[in-house]
Amino acid sequence: MKDINNALELLLDKLQVWGNQVILLLPNIFVAIILLILTFYIARMIRNGLDNVISRFSHSNALNNLISTLLYLSLLLLGFFVVLWVLKLDKVVISLLAGVGILGLALGFAFQDIAANFISGVIIAVQKPFGVGDMIETNEYFGVIERITLRTVDIRKPTGELVKLPNKMVFENPVTNLSFHGTRRVDVEVGVSYAEDLERVQTIVIDALENVKNRVKNRDIEVMYDAFGDSSINFKARFWVSYSRQVDYVGAKSDAIIRIKKAFDANNIVIPFPIRTLDFAIKGGDRLSDELQSIKSINGAGSESQQQESNKG
Template identity: 70%
Template sequence: MNYFQGLNETTELLWKKLEAWGDQFVLILPNIFLAVLLLIITFKLAGLVRDWTGKFMNRFAHSRALVNLILTLLYTGILLVGFFFALSILKLDRVVVSLLAGVGVVGIALGFAFKDIAANFMAGVIIAVRRPFRVGDMIETNDYFGTIQRISLRTMDIRQTTGETVHLPNKTVFEKPLTNFSVYGTRRIDVEVGISYAEDLEHVQQVVTEALQDVKNRVKTRDIEVMYDAFGDSSINFKARFWVSYSRQVDYVSAKSDAIIRIKKAFDANDILIPFPIRTLDFGIKGGEKLSEELQQLGESFKANFIAGTSKKTED
């Protein structure tokens, strides 16, 4: 009897609890409807804002990666705002505060854990905004020389002139010096040459200038310069300088090769000598005495010994 009485009391208590929950659910049902409706509107609004902003930015922005980053952040931000408003409608303000605090803690932890990735990411954003170089430019940085193939928000891909592709972190590229050879579309070539001391220097300048007039890809609007800069051991040295159009490394290499060929042919046609290296060895002094005198004494000693040995054999 007591068993059935306890079971009835438990059932009545559970039923009352369910009725209370049902009453509360009915009371908050309009709020749930409003929260769901707000989330639907938020998703639609976020999509429309993202699409409209994307069409606008694509007209002016040059970095697709940066545009995608901004659109993603904008879309996510609108969704978070709508989500927090929905929680507020359901009177879950404490949950909102707890979520914000949790997001802050998680953000700090992730910042310390992935600081290198974050640094590369921020460097990629700055590079995308400032655009100091673009895909196709010929650059040299961090001891790598080649053409930029791809720029992302984390790495930059460089194809070297020997064929290898190097993936450089944006942080490394951002912090180290970088030389961009393609920014102006032209490049100067310096050819170093040495001529004999017997040559007429002004005549050599004229011959070299005429020889370089029709070099491959030469910029005709800039003068050819032939400047002497040193007295060498066996030659007078000069540099022939001229400018060429530059978009690929082969433009520079082929123009320099063509210039060397033309200078050599011009020198041969005008009997201008490119001397071989000359070295003069001086054996005049050794140990404070003249080497020639020491050799003479050594020769006389050898001669005397030879004569003495011959005479002894004759006597025997």
């Protein structure tokens, strides 16, 4: 019974000490609560104001949200440490800072790829090598950029599939931005007969392509001969078109082929078919026709012998 009484007395003494400490800390607790409320209020005001300022200089929503969120969290963390200091919990602050450092180091090793994609996304958002709606080709993928986040670049292929490429892959590999200048050159390969007047063909092709779809009028049409083929003289007809979608390119190329074919038909210009001579060598380089003639002669002689034996019978 005596032991229980002693334990109760110790407990009451401890509670009394704690109560006295709480009473002494009441002003600090009151100040800490006010500081905490002010921290949330000021951080929210700064975040809203920063959103309006950043949006004037950057059109990347992902980057804007990242900057404002990081600043908001930093202000809250700073206010939290100030509150702990007011409550005379300095050792707790030091322990928390050390813990945050160790935790950050551990997370950095554990999520290297995520961090790399995140940093690559920030750099892409700042440099702006391409934007939503651009037609690009990268990492063997070709399509229209549908969305850019701090983790992926979403590409919609011409056949409809959506590809989510990690920012690290896009940042570290070559990217062809086909929409950057708003124009693109179309090359059409054609062949004409060796008998044609090549200068006349040039004039006819240029006239045929004058009003092709989406053609940029201030850039010349070029018809350049580049090879003596097996059955034709080959040339490339080159012209520039306005480009924002892939259909602009393929549509103009299709229209150009139709116009060239109609112009050639109207002017009796021949697009020759490839001619192949097939030589079936049976043995020792003998030609197939000679071998067939020999076989025919042998079969004919055999038929005559059979006929004679039949007559004797």
